Amino acid sequence: MKKLGFGFMRLPLSDKNDFGSIDIDTVKKMTDMFMEKGFCYFDTAFPYHREKSEEAIRECLVKRYPRDSFILADKMPTARVTSGDDYPVIFETQLERCGVEYFDCYLLHNIWKKSYRETESFGGFDFIREKMKEGRIKHFGFSFHDEPELLDEVLKNHPEAEFVQLQLNYLDWESPGVRARECYETARKYGRDIIVMEPNKGGSLINIPKEAEELFRAYDPDGSNAKWAMRFCASLPGVRVVLSGMSAIEQLSDNMSFMDDFRPFNDEEIKITEKVRDIVAKSAAIGCTKCRYCTEDCPAGIPIPEFIDAYNSYCMTKNMGNAGMYYRRYAMGRGLASSCLDCGNCEQRCPQHLKIRKILSGIADTFEPKN
Ligand code: SF4
Ligand code: SF4
Known part of the structure; x- marks a missing residue:
């Protein structure tokens, strides 16, 4: 299977102020382009795009x-589950919304301390095992x-x-908050396949400082920043799919151009990416x-994410005109x-x-006029 996955979480919109207004015609075109090139992994989830994904x-x-002809992954929204009775209701709703009889891959969405304890106590894992026996889930995992x-x-x-x-x-990768490398190594220790999400950190690794971009360009004059971010992840042993939440045909074309005939990083590319990481880490305000x-x-x-975006943009560029305009527009x-x-x-x-x-308080201080 080719390693690029199409995440249906940042699709093009008909109305940019309405996250539920998916531009279906454009997404159909993107789906056709993706399938034509032999890619086949699609990822969705219950809450994406105001439940329209x-x-x-x-x-x-x-x-x-x-x-x-395709592999469809969907996820049980653990945050919406308040008792074991919710599992079958949500699952049937998802099958109906997607128009399928089964899911190739099905995940418990967003496992963290609280959701893990709840899933155990609500019988979430038993529910999944039951659906696997029925053949309505082919492969099970969790985000x-x-x-x-x-x-x-x-x-364990x-x-x-x-x-x-x-x-x-x-x-x-080395962030003390996210601890991505340690999570990766834990999954490898248990021999589990890995699907990567957020390979470009929600777009943060697309708009990187000029100094970092120059390092990439010196080695690969035509390669995009997305190419470096995606290939970093796809080069890791055990990674089966790298998801990309593509919002435009151009992004899809770019991703497919280097993921079609994928070539893993060489030693020099690893070194360049490490240098870029240090530069970006110093400049990014909020991750x-x-x-x-x-x-x-x-x-x-x-x-919240739009406001943080405006704030990050201000921190990187110091251009209050643009960032302030975005803030007012988002608000x-x-x-x-x-x-x-x-x-x-x-x-x-x-x-x-x-x-x-605390972040919002800082954003209010930055963008909102004082009386
Ligand atoms: S703390 Fe503020 S930003 Fe966060 S959910 Fe409550 S009202 Fe919204
Ligand atoms: S602030 Fe909101 S959008 Fe940003 S990472 Fe946290 S939950 Fe996600």
């Missing part, structure tokens, strides 16, 4: 291609957002999990991946950073363990 999979892929010690515990207790979806990218989990339960309706019809109610829901959900309330 699974339907987009049905319209763009399932209705238009033979069922055995993981916590420390390697917990990953070790889950993998659940040999039925064939693969793990991990957040790996060259910037987080948000734009996964949007924090926005699911925010009573103030604050577009239109939603909550300002200063409207945070301090409930902490967002921080409970953030896989990067960001201190979102």
Whole structure:
């Protein structure tokens, strides 16, 4: 199987202010291009795009291609489960939304300390085993957002999990917060396949400082920053698929250009990437991946990842004009950073363990005029 996976989480939109308004015609074109080149792995999840991603999979892929010509991965939204009774209801809803009889790959979405304990106590693993016996789940895994010690515990207790979806990218590789390398090594220790998510850290590794970009260009004048980020992950032994949340045809074409006939990193490319990592790590203000989990339960309706994006852009460029314009645009019809109610829901959900309330306070100080 080719190693590029199509993540249906940052699809092109018809209305850029409405995350649920997926541009189905463009996604159909992208799906066709992807399939034509022999790529076949598609990834969706219950909450993506305000719960419209699974339907987009049905319209763009399932209705238009033979069922055995693609691999479909979906995920049980552990954050929505409040008792064991929820599992069958959600699972059937997902099959119906996707228009399929079974999932090739099915994951428990976002396993971390709290969701792991809950899944154990609600019988989530038993439910999965039952669906596997029924043939409605072919392969089982989980996406993981916590420390390697917990990953070790889950993998030890659940040999039925064939693969793990991990957040790996060259910037987080040695990050003391994310500990990507240690998580990777834990999964390898148990011999599990690895699916990579966030290979470019939600786009953060696309807009990198000029000095870093020059190092990449000196070696590979035509190679994009995405190419370096994706190939770093795809070069790691045990990685079966690298997911990319592609939002435009150009991104898809670029990804396919180097993942079609994939060539792993050589020693020099590893060294260059390590140098770039140091430069980017010094310049990045806040390591948000734009996964949007924090926005699911925010009573103030604050577009947290967009605000962080505007703030990061300001920190990198020091261009208040542009960044401030983005901030005001993102805030239109939603909550300002200063409207945070301090409930902490967002921080409970953030896989990067960001201190979102403190960050929002800094963002309000930066962008909101003082009276
Ligand atoms: S702490 Fe603030 S930003 Fe976070 S969920 Fe609550 S209101 Fe929203
Ligand atoms: S703040 Fe955290 S939860 Fe929210 S989008 Fe960023 S990384 Fe995801």
